[in-house]
Amino acid sequence: MPEKKIRVLIAKPGLDGHDRGAKVIARALRDAGMEVIYTGLRQTPEMIASAAVQEDVDVIGLSILSGAHNTLCPQLLTLLREKGMDDVVVLLGGIIPEADVAALKTAGIAEIFLPGTSTQDIVDFIHKRVTH
């Protein structure tokens, strides 16, 4: 029996259209054997939470380069809790000032990947956190 694939939702919340990072990560995770669903641009936290439930994902990878992370991340985390998705691992990448990192992690973001992170580090992190 083949091992069940890790399911990842890559999401672009907010108005930001810079999708280079999201697309690179989506492809790298897929090349690493994961099942990747990309939401496309301009998703509200509600849309992302619903997609996460529908697709029954293990991981959500958020990409935010616009500075709206302090607003959008807590909203999404609250919605996920309301939908009983507490166990989903929520990752964040993009332009995130170091001063914001601690509060985001306290709010429930599992890890924050800053510019310059190698895709292998993200793959390794997911494998460590998600085991079927």
Place this chain on the structure above:
Amino acid sequence: MSEPSKGSTSTVVPSETKPVRRKPSAREIAWEEKTLNPTLAKSPEREASFSTISAYPIRRLYTPADLPDWDAQRDLGYPGEPPYTRGIHATMHRGRLWTMRQFAGFGTAEDTNQRFRYLLSQGQTGLSTAFDLPTLMGYDSDHPLSEGEVGKCGVAISSLADMEVLFDQIPLADVTTSMTINSPAAVIWAMYLAVAEKQGADWKKISGTLQNDILKEYIAQKEYIYPPEPSMRLVIDTFEFGVKNTPKFNTISISGYHIREAGSTAIQELAFTLRDGMEYVEWGMRRGLDVDEFVPQLSFFFNAHSDFFEEIAKYRAARRIWHKAMVERYKSKNPRAWALRFHTQTAGCSLTAQQPYNNVVRTALQGLAAVLGGTQSLHTNSLDEAWALPTEFAATIALRTQQIIAHETGVTNTVDPLGGSYLVETLTNEVEGGAWDYINKIDAIGGMVAAIERGYPQREIAEASYRYQVSVDKKEKIIVGVNDFVTKEKPLEILQIDETVAHRQADRLRTLRAERSGDEVNRRLAALRKATQGKDNLMPYIYNAVKSYATLGEICDAMRDTFGTYEEVAIT
């Protein structure tokens, strides 16, 4: 939703890797045998092959053998004359330095007005406005989707009232202003023209640049509102309005910058940008505009990335392609339409969050490439921009970097100092050839709008971007401080923009809506909405709506009602 992966990266052979037809001399062959081969036998080179940051192959040595058919009179020519390889002015930076134009915008209109006046006081010679994401997407600051985004990536502008504050005490008759706005460009431009009118500045004399390049939004930056067809109508409306009313204003800045930032190669940046330019020319001609009249108001905007010679070759090739296209494809008779004028910005995507002071060095080298490539204006990035919008401290160093290039290095003493270099001339030829291959492919698809609808440029860029990431992950390409030479540093002090900006904007909008004449606003919005259903130029209707203090969101909504909105098929 996602499409399946397009297979292994190695299956993609970019057209730019065609072998060069070299004709080495007897002397060169003798050198290889006598001097080179023994050296290689003793100490092999560091790598099996060398390539640019775009993975374009670079030879060990360039000699006349690389330029067998090159004709200095025809291919290089003289500055200020076709094919403009050496620059569009006879004296280039000896006559006039490039415009030092630092992109700025954050918080409210007051905050950015203050930064503008600071930059002008420090010797900056033109303004360049960054708008926040709600403004770029045609939403007012108090729209639900604007939550968390107000004033973050640029300045929040929701109405003419904000625009009046933004340019308070800045004489628009004297200062040239660039505005980085695309989908709602016609609306923001109407606001700017209204401020100019209020200041008593003559529209016939004011100068500046509207980015207004919707095609690269679909290709790369993704800040679009409407589908391509009505978006192109709006662009051509601004061209037509500009020819009649603001002959010195650049009604568009056809941009490769964002295409490159999205991960394209240098050749893709060049090809897609120039083909976008041709698309605008063709749509303008279909409207019945005269190329010799409207094309002189079209300007370009390129990236200055880190690979020094590849970038210089790109700018030189751009001028040659545009000249050829204007003369041969569009039968232009006006030399002002042949000369490609461009702004440059150093590569934001090359900035590292790690060891951020190294970014000053990167930016200086990239700015130098832009100057050697003959740019007309330049923005140099600030060292802290991998973290946030720049602080005043960082923005000042960025401006000083340009001033050092201009006044200390001596590179401005002569025109096109690299002209005649075997490497630079060969690369210019090859980059130009690679770009024409792409342009021909897009022609075969049926033009750029058709290519975008099929996802062709988007897919090419995604491939290039992934290939680059793989090469960085494998350390085939080194980024200092990121995948090599890594050290720990303490965090920078960065610019923080708090939520009070959003509250101040919401208050201001509430006051505006209460004080303006609601009836007048509704009448003018209704007139605009009706015009969107016909064929009239929309600029006068938008201008009238702006003057009644209808908000950006209301005006964009009036057009959304007819045009609808665009959603892309995401390619991963």
